[in-house]
Amino acid sequence: MFRYIVRRLLQMVLAFFGTTLIVYALMFAGQGDPIQALAGERPVSAAQRAYLTEKFHLDQTGIGGFFYRYFDYVGNLLRGDLGDSLTGRKIGDMLAQAWPVTVKLAIIGLLVAILVGVTAGVIAGLRRGGIFDNATLALTLLVLGIPTIVLAPLAQYFLGVKLPLFPPTAGAEPSIYALLLPGIVLGSLSLATALRLTRTSVAENLRSDYVRTAKAKGMSVRRIVSVHVLRNSLIPVITFLGVELGNLMSGAIITEGVFNIPGVGFNLFRGIRTEDGPLVVGLVSVLVVVYLVSNLVVDVLYAVLDPRIRYE
């Protein structure tokens, strides 16, 4: 087990540099004129253009220029310096500010998905074909069918403005309560998927041999469901939720925009819009680490849930 984790960690280092190279290359290839993008529609003063070109080596173009800028970036990264954004702010500071609120939001979203999704999934799976099962089927289909870009403003308008149960926007230092509505909106998609997955898995496992054996031994229904069925049913759900954690953090662009939460998605959107290469690469690098770590945790959890799975 220990050797397995070390091996995975070493692989992560390679994966990390591979992805930063790809992301850097994509930003480099897609870059038009970042100085003009920063200024929007205003003309750029000659002095400002010269200054920014010099500072960010924007005059280094072509293949040679790409490797020059990439190694410059990686060199600084290894020294712990994420560099400056085109607006002059330290990217390290921006990340330090953006991550905590996004993590909070993603955890709320994930908790909503687990608590509601898995519970309702188990109930629906136990009473397959019943009213509850059909009702959740219809509801989850509806949620899966509405994109966040519609769901988020609707939730904000009806639950924030018309019926003021929640504050309409969360802001920079939100309370858990203010993050609840965005968290639910963000988690609703995962919730629906988690519910469907759990339900199918539970329904299938209920018919398996070991459940029949357990019933024949005279075990209580509660023990059969909570220990035997649920534990075996959770493997696909855990896989899904592990990947989903990364998605929740990076995929909050719309939700963070609608509820004005200056987190990772908010910064990523701005970075892409203003062609701020270093900022986007910095944010994506951390996202890559989150994905890698959550995948590792999921793999280790398999062994906990199912003793037949062993790692050498």
Place this chain on the structure above:
Amino acid sequence: MQVRRLAAWTALPLAATLGLAACGGGGDSGESDPNATVSIQIAEPQHLISTNTNDSSGNQVLSALFAPLVDYDEQNKPFEVAAESVNSTDNLTWTIKLKDGYTFHNGEKVTSDSYLNAWNYGAYGPNGQGNSYFFEKIAGFDDLQSKDPDGDGPQKAPEPKAQTLTGLKKVDDLTFTVTLAKPYSEFKTILGYTAFYPLPEAAFSAPGVIKDGYEDAPIGNGPFKMKGTWQHDAKVEVERYDAFPGDKPKIAGAEFRIYQQLTAAYADVLSDNLDVDVTVPTENLSTAATDLGDRFQQSQNSSFQFVAFPTFQKEFSKPDVRKAISMAIDRDEITKSIFKESQISARSFVSPVVAGYRDDTCGEACEFNPTKAKELYQAAGGPAELKITYNGDGGHKDWVDATCNQLKTNLGVDCVGAAEPKFSDLLTKVEGKQPVGLIRMGWLMDYPSMENYLGPLYTTNGSSNYYGYSNPDFDRLVQEGTTAATPDEAVKKYQQAEDILATEMPVIPLRFGQNVYAHSTRVKNVEVDLFQVVDMTKIEVVS
């Protein structure tokens, strides 16, 4: 302990008024509460150093922290604020006398040096300040710039010849003179812009070097001072500066809350979570009047929307083709159906907010006349296919498509709207002389003068003349205007220059913008000025 209890007592009535106002929906009635604070929507400012700030969010924050030398009255003429007088006999050497009694928020006196240091810093090329072009008119500007000897090559640009502008001279602590490179009759008007604010000694760590961290807590000479530091992406808070000698604000402070999306700010102002939403998003314009009643307001601003003809495309070289296209556009229909009257049809080449503006200078060419347009277009041999290129991130698709449809119907040509991801991509294509067709453009002025439209947009070397229009007569008239003896004479020259535009139609004027803003039930006397900045001395809180 004492202080904390006091804070709790002031917070309590504040919370109470908030609750009451939300229930009652009270309007203008009642007294104002001088101890209350307001919240105002901004976007994340790019910079908070006066010589580097030129976005409206940064201007909004700095307008609270600084007092300008001059401000603009109802007719948009300059009047003195921090200056006692701004005079010149020859329009070349200007003497600026400062009012006594102004201090920076750290207690430092505002002197001539505060201005001279700030302006020299802004003009010095290697500092890369966004507003450096404002100092171009001052004598000695060229000596503060340096050119890279081998273009983008490996050699570094040499140090500029001088560190300070030769045109700036201190007379005494409260007087200094500015010598311009060429006479300029409207120099006083320019002085109202953000770039001309002073900087305290405390802003510099060495002469000509801004201290690290100054930008996060700027020290100004204005009615408000910073409360804490600039919290990036979150807010900037300011509180009243009691030693301010000018017009006292009627509120205790303000929170400039940073929004990335306009719709989020609108949702907040609807539920009284935010006091002033400076820009109501276009998608909410149709419902804003019913949602907010008289809390939804409009005021003039300086924005000017137009489409330009790139000179490198031969098919647009005849003025008659350009006129015909202009005549085939029904401006009023578009402002009504798409902009819900939040913009006004434009039939002149400068905005109505500047002195010297005349209605309908464009004449017949901007009147909607489909039959005549078609005749003229066919006679002049206009192209059978038109394209309007625009930036896809600015919400322009609807009106560009509508304009194209009008051209299709009225001229019998094919027309497509082509979106580029960003304005910078559009400019890259124009600079590469690719066939972009008509190009969407917009302009916001820096200071209220006709010259600020005519110069950058239509002169041969204009900073925003991306489409390459060039007419020596026009350039000469604008030049004569800037060096004219009096502002009135200048305006005459500018108007003659504008008449040339009407005959040549290098661009098609489409619309003049307006501020469309909304405020909560808590505040009154909300005014948004020509620069899309909320007037911080007028806004009041209903008590």
